[in-house]
Amino acid sequence: MENIRISPTERTPEINFDFTQNIFNITGESYPEDVNAFYDNIMEKLKIHLAGLSDASVELNFELIYFNSSTAKILMELFDLMEETAEKGNKVVVNWIHEEDDDHMEELGEEFGEDLEVAEFNMKVK
Amino acid sequence: MISDSFKKEKIVLETSEGLLECSEGVDYKSEFDKLLKQYKKLLKTTDRLMRVSDSNENRLKQVNIQVSRQQHELEKNHAELSQHAEVLEAKVADRTKDLKAAQEKLEKLVEIGIALSKERNLNRFKEMILSGAKELTNADGGGLLLFDEASETLRYELFGVDSLDLHFGGNSGRTIPFEPILLRDPETSRPYYFNIIPHTALTRRTVSIPQIRESSDFDFSDIEAFDKSFDYRSQSYLAVPLKKNEGEVVGLLVLFNARVKGTGRVIPFSHEMTGFVEGLASQAAVALINQQLLDSQQQLLDSLIRLIASAIDAKSPYTGGHCERVVVLSEMLARAACQSETGPWADFDMHESEWREFKIAAWLHDCGKITTPEYVVDKATKLETIYNRIHEVRTRFEVLYRDCFIEYQKALLEMEKDDTELHPDQKSELETEQKKQLKVQRQAQLQKELDEKLNRLQDDFSFVANCNVGGEFMDENRKKRLDQIALITWERHFDDRLGLSQAELYRLKGIPQHSLPAVENLLSDRKEHLIPTPDVSSPYDAKQYGFQVKEPEYMFNNGECYNLKIAKGTLTEEERFKIIEHAIQTIVMLDKLPFPRNLSQVVEIAGAHHETMAGNGYPKKLDGATIPLKARILAIADVFEALTASDRPYKKAKTLSEAIRILGFMKKDRHIDPDLFDLFVSNGVYDQYARRYLNKDQIDEVDVATLCGKC
Numbered sequence: 001m002e003n004i005r006i007s008p009t010e011r012t013p014e015i016n017f018d019f020t021q022n023i024f025n026i027t028g029e030s031y032p033e034d035v036n037a038f039y040d041n042i043m044e045k046l047k048i049h050l051a052g053l054s055d056a057s058v059e060l061n062f063e064l065i066y067f068n069s070s071t072a073k074i075l076m077e078l079f080d081l082m083e084e085t086a087e088k089g090n091k092v093v094v095n096w097i098h099e100e101d102d103d104h105m106e107e108l109g110e111e112f113g114e115d116l117e118v119a120e121f122n123m124k125v126k
Numbered sequence: 127m128i129s130d131s132f133k134k135e136k137i138v139l140e141t142s143e144g145l146l147e148c149s150e151g152v153d154y155k156s157e158f159d160k161l162l163k164q165y166k167k168l169l170k171t172t173d174r175l176m177r178v179s180d181s182n183e184n185r186l187k188q189v190n191i192q193v194s195r196q197q198h199e200l201e202k203n204h205a206e207l208s209q210h211a212e213v214l215e216a217k218v219a220d221r222t223k224d225l226k227a228a229q230e231k232l233e234k235l236v237e238i239g240i241a242l243s244k245e246r247n248l249n250r251f252k253e254m255i256l257s258g259a260k261e262l263t264n265a266d267g268g269g270l271l272l273f274d275e276a277s278e279t280l281r282y283e284l285f286g287v288d289s290l291d292l293h294f295g296g297n298s299g300r301t302i303p304f305e306p307i308l309l310r311d312p313e314t315s316r317p318y319y320f321n322i323i324p325h326t327a328l329t330r331r332t333v334s335i336p337q338i339r340e341s342s343d344f345d346f347s348d349i350e351a352f353d354k355s356f357d358y359r360s361q362s363y364l365a366v367p368l369k370k371n372e373g374e375v376v377g378l379l380v381l382f383n384a385r386v387k388g389t390g391r392v393i394p395f396s397h398e399m400t401g402f403v404e405g406l407a408s409q410a411a412v413a414l415i416n417q418q419l420l421d422s423q424q425q426l427l428d429s430l431i432r433l434i435a436s437a438i439d440a441k442s443p444y445t446g447g448h449c450e451r452v453v454v455l456s457e458m459l460a461r462a463a464c465q466s467e468t469g470p471w472a473d474f475d476m477h478e479s480e481w482r483e484f485k486i487a488a489w490l491h492d493c494g495k496i497t498t499p500e501y502v503v504d505k506a507t508k509l510e511t512i513y514n515r516i517h518e519v520r521t522r523f524e525v526l527y528r529d530c531f532i533e534y535q536k537a538l539l540e541m542e543k544d545d546t547e548l549h550p551d552q553k554s555e556l557e558t559e560q561k562k563q564l565k566v567q568r569q570a571q572l573q574k575e576l577d578e579k580l581n582r583l584q585d586d587f588s589f590v591a592n593c594n595v596g597g598e599f600m601d602e603n604r605k606k607r608l609d610q611i612a613l614i615t616w617e618r619h620f621d622d623r624l625g626l627s628q629a630e631l632y633r634l635k636g637i638p639q640h641s642l643p644a645v646e647n648l649l650s651d652r653k654e655h656l657i658p659t660p661d662v663s664s665p666y667d668a669k670q671y672g673f674q675v676k677e678p679e680y681m682f683n684n685g686e687c688y689n690l691k692i693a694k695g696t697l698t699e700e701e702r703f704k705i706i707e708h709a710i711q712t713i714v715m716l717d718k719l720p721f722p723r724n725l726s727q728v729v730e731i732a733g734a735h736h737e738t739m740a741g742n743g744y745p746k747k748l749d750g751a752t753i754p755l756k757a758r759i760l761a762i763a764d765v766f767e768a769l770t771a772s773d774r775p776y777k778k779a780k781t782l783s784e785a786i787r788i789l790g791f792m793k794k795d796r797h798i799d800p801d802l803f804d805l806f807v808s809n810g811v812y813d814q815y816a817r818r819y820l821n822k823d824q825i826d827e828v829d830v831a832t833l834c835g836k837c
Contacts (some may be wrong), residue, residue, distance in 0.1 A: 015773045039373045073176045076171055104185045111177060 001049050004042060012038055013064065019049055020057055027063040035070035043077065049086045058082070058090055063097040064105065064126065072108075079115050086119035097124045138164045177218055204311060213829055220664055224398075231402050238406060242413040251417055255410040256284050259379050263364070264407060266383040266392070271307070272414075273327065273376055279306035280327055280378055296380050308492050320345045326365040327375045332404055336394030349382075359383075364395040368411035376414060379407050382683040390619045400434045431489045438495045445776075448767055453488040455815050456763035459485060462809040463759060463802070470801040474709065474755060479724040484756050487731035494711025504706045505696050507594045516594045519686065522622045523587040525616050534576040534760045541568055586611045590649070596696040599663040605691050612649035612687050628652070651685030666714040668756055673710055674747035678703050710745045727754070735760040740796035750796070758799040762806055765798065766791060770820055781826045782816050790833050807833050 006015035014026035024046065032038040050058070060082055067075065079094070086092040094116060096109035106123065113121040142161055145152050178660055238258035247249040248647045256270045271280040282302045286293040295302045309324045310317050318324035322344045326333050335341045338349060338360050349360050360382050368377035384399060395403075411541075435449035449633035460481075474568035476484060496504065501512055592598065593608060599606075619642055623634065633654040659681040666674070678700045678731045690699060697705065713733035734748055734757035741749030753761075769785035779786070786807065793803040806812055807830055816825050 034130075036133075054522055069175055069182070070131050070181050073171060076174060104181060108178060108182060113176065 001045060004045065006042075013067075015042060016045065017042065022053070022059070023061070024059070025063070025110045027061075029062060029066045030071040031066070031068040032071070035068075035074060039071075039074045041050045043074065044082075046078075047081060048088075050081060051064050053085065053090050054088065056090045058085055058094070060093070061095045061097060062126045065099070065102070075112060076115075079112055082119045083116055084114075090117035093122065094119055095122045095124050100125045134208050135164065135168055143390045147405070151206050168207070174296055177336065184316070186443070199287060226748055228398065234262060235402055235405050235409075239409045239413075242409060243416075246417075246420075248421065251413070253296050255379065255414075256286070259366075259381055259403050259406050259408075259666075260288070262402045263381055263384045263395060265364075265381040265395075266385060268362075268379070268381040271323065271378040271380070273378075277306065278307050278310065281306045282322060283377075287358065290358060292356065309784045321348075322346070322363065322365055323380065327378055330367050330369060330373055330375055332367065332400055333363075333365045334395045334400055361392045362394045362413050364380045364400060364403065366407045368407050368414065370411060370415060377408070377409055379403065380625065412777060416422060428486075431486055434493055434496070435489045436642070438492050439502055444504055448771065449489060449492055451767045451771075451819055452491060452760070452763045453485060454818075455767055456706070456760050457485065457813075458811050458814060459759045459763055459802070459806055460756070462805055463755075463812050466809070469805070472804050476756075477555070480727075482727045483727055484724060484731060484759075487728045487756065488727065488760055488763070490716060491712065491732045491735050491764065492708060493715055493732070494708035496711070496715075498704055498708045498709045502697070502701045505701060508596050508692050508696050509686065511684055512690070514594070515686070516591055518643055519590060519649065521586060521592075522616055522646075523583055526614065526648070527583050529616065530576055530579040530583065534572050537572045538569065539566060543722060574755060586614070590690065593690045596692060596694070600691055608649070608687060608690055612647055614648040615645045617643045618646045633657070649686040649690065651683075651688050654683040655683060655688070656680045657682040657684065667711065668710075669711060671710075671717075671746075673713075673745040675706055675710065675745045678823055706736070706744045711732060727756070730754050731760060733757075735764050737761070738795075738797040739799055743797070751801075753799075758802050762789070762802055763791065766806075766812070766815075770816070770824065779824055781824050782812065783826050783828050786812060786828050786833060 003018040003019055004015055004017040008011070008014040011029065012032050013026050013030045016023075016025040016027070016087040018024070029043035060078070062075070082092050082094050094113070096105075096113060098109060107122055114124070138161065141478055142157065143152075145157055148511075150341045169439065199655070216753060221462075235258075238254065242251065242254055242258075244432055245254055252270050254664065259265070259267050266289050269285035270283045272283050273280055282295060282304050282330060284293075284295040284298075285304070291635070295616045296299045306316065307321070307323050310725055311326055317328050319328065322333055322335070333344075335343065335536070338346050346807070349363070352358065352480070353360050362382060362384050364381045366379045367375045368379060369375055379394065381403065385392055435453075439446050439449050460476065466472055466474070473498065501510060507514050507516060509519065590606075590611060593600065593604065600606070622644075623631070623639065633656075637653055657680055659677070660678075666673075679705075680700055683698055684699050687697060712727055716729040719728075734753050737743035737748040737753045737757065739750040739753070739758075741747055766785060766789060769780050769788055770782065771779060782794055788805075789798065789803060792798045793800045807828070814830070823834075
């Protein structure tokens with residue numbers, strides 16, 4: 001599958017999905033006007049790709065500064081997807097990267113990380 | 127409406143609803159499980175979303191608080207900023223005001239500087255320095271001190287306190303009550319650093335005392351004493367040295383009690399004020415030095431002028447002091463003319479610089495006399511050249527006298543010889559007796575002739591001598607007699623070309639020499655008596671100057687008869703021209719001097735003192751319309767001094783009334799300005815002068831009433 005590289009805008013994050021290495025980065029701020037328009041296509045591709053993996057190493061890096069509630073629901077789906085992928089026997093690592101003094105992001109990361117049981121979850125300070 | 131984010135959940139719901147509607151063959155349990163699972167997930171999602179939302183809100187709230195706090199801060203900063211801006215604006219306004227004041231002071235400084243450079247009166251100049259400094263600082267009092275090098279002291283030239291209306295020195299008319307201030311102890315030479323004025327002069331630095339009563343820097347006992355005696359309160363004090371370029375102190379400017387303009391509150395002399403006063407002081411010092419240089423130059427010029435005048439006066443012992451007295455007298459008369467408020471001289475006035483010009487003209491009015499031969503100035507007898515030639519003439523008479531005697535003796539001897547030689551044998555008694563008688567008669571005859579001749583000689587010499595003195599008018603009879611006397615001859619046995627000067631020999635060139643003994647006339651007019659005007663062209667161009675004087679053909683004519691025949695007085699036409707020429711020389715000499723513009727009239731005034739109102743004076747034959755007013759004053763002074771001078775060799779000094787009477791004739795003949803004569807007499811100028819310079823026996827009653835207007 002072709003890699004996805006989307007440059008950041010004021011309201012959308014930088015997307016860097018490397019399907020060959022299975023490293024997926026979401027970096028920046030996310031409060032798009034239309035969440036589905038931005039994420040649907042990406043999510044679909046990711047879902048298909050991950051569904052085809054077995055015994056693979058997958059890394060997902062979140063380095064977000066701010067996201068809105070609509071994005072939060074997308075993020076939850078992503079966390080579910082990662083857990084599913086891990087359950088299927090893949091080695092999945094999810095990294096939540098935040099600024100040191102950003103308590104809010106830290107809190108949200110911890111909250112989201114609770115769902116992951118099989119996949120590995122790391123909180124990282126930038 | 128449910129948002130697109132919940133597409134999946136919607137689909138689940140719709141599916142469930144569809145199942146409920148068809149209700150056939152549905153495995154409710156599994157469907158319910160699916161639904162339950164979905165529900166749980168939804169619950170979790172909702173719960174998380176709520177928490178995300180809460181957290182976001184919380185954060186939002188915090189951010190909000192922070193924003194509002196920052197806004198508050200911002201507002202505060204803004205307020206502070208605008209306050210700063212206001213202060214800045216006020217400060218700029220203040221500074222602008224200060225700058226404007228400084229500019230005004232600077233303008234004032236420049237103004238004073240210009241005024242200082244223009245002022246020629248030293249007193250006014252000094253006052254200008256002090257008043258300028260007081261104005262710049264708004265000081266109540268101050269003083270100007272000048273350094274006296276000889277005594278090494280600083281002397282107050284001016285001192286004043288406005289609020290006390292107290293002013294000393296300069297034009298105030300009140301003498302400075304303070305002693306000169308010594309810079310050092312006269313015995314030990316230790317500098318008086320403890321006293322502010324010597325301190326400033328010695329250190330050459332400005333000293334400013336904000337409050338005398340709080341200062342212990344100097345000994346202020348002098349100032350305290352002043353305060354006590356005048357009930358004054360000296361507070362702030364400033365002493366600024368007046369320095370030459372090399373830094374040498376020439377004086378000091380002191381100021382005290384600077385005041386706020388308007389309120390009069392006493393303040394210290396600010397740094398800025400001090401700067402301005404120092405600026406003024408340096409300008410003043412330069413101007414003062416220039417002024418002093420100018421003064422000393424002027425003094426030098428005046429002394430040179432006096433030197434010339436006294437040289438002229440010294441030339442002749444008879445006219446001694448003339449120039450000096452003419453200056454005094456013409457100044458008196460000029461002052462009277464300036465003061466007169468009625469009559470033709472009412473409008474006459476003289477500025478300060480005109481006075482100087484006038485006085486210089488008076489001092490130099492006779493400067494041309496330097497070129498006039500002394501024997502002409504003082505010629506007291508007609509035969510006088512360098513000496514009175516009457517002695518020479520008298521010797522000729524002596525020769526003749528003896529000749530007569532010799533002739534007589536010769537005749538007697540001849541008679542004896544005739545007796546013995548012609549009649550040696552005829553010795554009859556009768557004959558002898560007759561001859562004896564004849565001889566006696568002959569002897570008596572000869573004796574008589576001798577006596578007559580000798581008497582005539584005595585008489586003739588007396589006549590010649592009388593002519594020489596020039597007391598009597600030479601009428602035709604007298605001239606005729608002189609001619610007859612001149613025809614008498616005598617015999618010269620000596621060479622008259624021996625022992626002569628080159629000039630005499632030159633004049634004798636071409637004149638044949640007579641063999642000795644030569645027969646000479648008793649008195650003669652000879653060619654060698656004519657002394658030609660030197661060949662070198664005249665030092666002046668009479669036409670260019672407008673001189674209206676006829677120059678005689680010869681410079682001098684020393685002819686004996688010519689001189690003795692002078693009708694009146696003792697001067698020949700040639701000599702009279704020499705006298706007149708002094709006025710010409712005065713003009714020519716003065717005209718060559720580069721007088722500055724303010725003295726440009728010196729020549730006109732000095733050169734016209736022999737002109738008359740009638741137009742028959744000399745050397746330009748000016749008249750009432752063209753003689754400058756100041757020259758008329760000088761003319762009267764010149765004549766009156768000459769008339770009353772008690773030191774003429776040929777004239778007895780005239781009495782006051784006589785001199786004024788003659789002056790009155792001169793008014794009548796329109797020789798002098800009649801209005802000025804009236805002023806001279808009516809104003810008592812003559813009297814004032816007479817009391818100072820005339821002998822007591824010359825001073826008599828003058829009939830002022832008859833003299834004025836009537837003459």
